[in-house]
Amino acid sequence: MAYLTLLEAAKLALANGQTKRAGVIATFAKASAWLASLPFKTIPGNSYAYNQEAALPGIAFRGLNEAYTRSVGVINPQAEALRIAGGDLSVDRALVKMMGAEVRSSHESLKAKALAAAITTKMIKGDSSSDPREFDGLQRRISLTGTQVISAGTTDNGDACSLAKVDELIDLVTGSNKQLWMNKALRRRFTAAARTPTVAGYITYTLDQFGRTDELQRRADRRALRGQRRHRAAGLRRDGRHPRHARRHQLGLHVLRLAG
Numbered sequence: 001m002a003y004l005t006l007l008e009a010a011k012l013a014l015a016n017g018q019t020k021r022a023g024v025i026a027t028f029a030k031a032s033a034w035l036a037s038l039p040f041k042t043i044p045g046n047s048y049a050y051n052q053e054a055a056l057p058g059i060a061f062r063g064l065n066e067a068y069t070r071s072v073g074v075i076n077p078q079a080e081a082l083r084i085a086g087g088d089l090s091v092d093r094a095l096v097k098m099m100g101a102e103v104r105s106s107h108e109s110l111k112a113k114a115l116a117a118a119i120t121t122k123m124i125k126g127d128s129s130s131d132p133r134e135f136d137g138l139q140r141r142i143s144l145t146g147t148q149v150i151s152a153g154t155t156d157n158g159d160a161c162s163l164a165k166v167d168e169l170i171d172l173v174t175g176s177n178k179q180l181w182m183n184k185a186l187r188r189r190f191t192a193a194a195r196t197p198t199v200a201g202y203i204t205y206t207l208d209q210f211g212r213t214d215e216l217q218r219r220a221d222r223r224a225l226r227g228q229r230r231h232r233a234a235g236l237r238r239d240g241r242h243p244r245h246a247r248r249h250q251l252g253l254h255v256l257r258l259a260g
Contacts, residue, residue: 003039005029024112031116034123037179039258048080083135085119087111124181124254138181138254147172161186163193166253175257182253 004012006029013022029036058071089111091104126137142148150169153159170178182190 003041005039006036009040024108027109027112028116031113032120034120034181035116037258043082046082048082050078050080052076052078080135083133085134086115138256142254161189161253169253169255173255173257177258179256179258180253181256186253 006025010022010025010029013019013025052075054074054076057073058069060069060071062068089107091107095103122134122137124137124139126134127140128134128136129140150165150172152161152165166180170180
């Protein structure tokens with residue numbers, strides 16, 4: 001099955017006459033700019049198997065009547081176990097009688113918003129070693145060593161995040177359709193820089209599917225959302241430590257390339 005964003009899935013459900021399903025899916029998208037930007041697909045079974053490129057094969061030049069040196073790339077099979085998240089919802093029948101069926105719809109919307117917020121948090125903070133029922137987030141997945149983490153400085157309090165380091169982080173992730181994920185505090189710094197062209201050049205703002213301007217911004221052609229070698233994800237830290245061990249206010253930003 002092809003990848004679909006939540007809004008595309010909501011439109012498809014609506015076209016199939018599944019009005020309630022469409023409304024719930026749209027609630028997820030509206031509650032989280034991160035979830036709204038991600039492509040989703042239906043996974044049959046209880047796990048998702050995929051291949052991860054580990055190394056490229058060698059390339060060489062040869063002369064006439066010479067043979068190439070045999071070389072192969074390395075592909076590592078990977079698998080992700082599917083996780084279950086949700087919650088039970090119960091609305092007193094007395095409330096429905098007094099206030100009408102709309103009251104249940106209101107509680108269903110609240111449950112969907114709460115689930116969207118929880119999943120969004122776990123996309124960064126999830127750690128299956130502390131709770132095997134949840135999935136690993138970005139801070140758990142990005143390697144402690146190697147080139148997926150860029151340090152902005154090694155001082156105790158952390159160096160200021162420079163735009164040069166941000167560009168270095170962006171270049172580390174190959175491909176197109178990149179996104180910068182950050183918390184609100186760092187997003188405010190980007191917004192402040194946008195007001196000073198001598199600092200950040202020119203940052204333009206765009207509207208998302210819900211007409212919001214404060215949820216995202218674009219620097220060059222990269223979309224910024226708050227909240228592998230041949231890298232699909234990388235992180236930037238203010239100090240020399242890995243994001244997994246960072247205090248909340250020290251965490252920098254992540255760059256991802258989305259599938260689809």
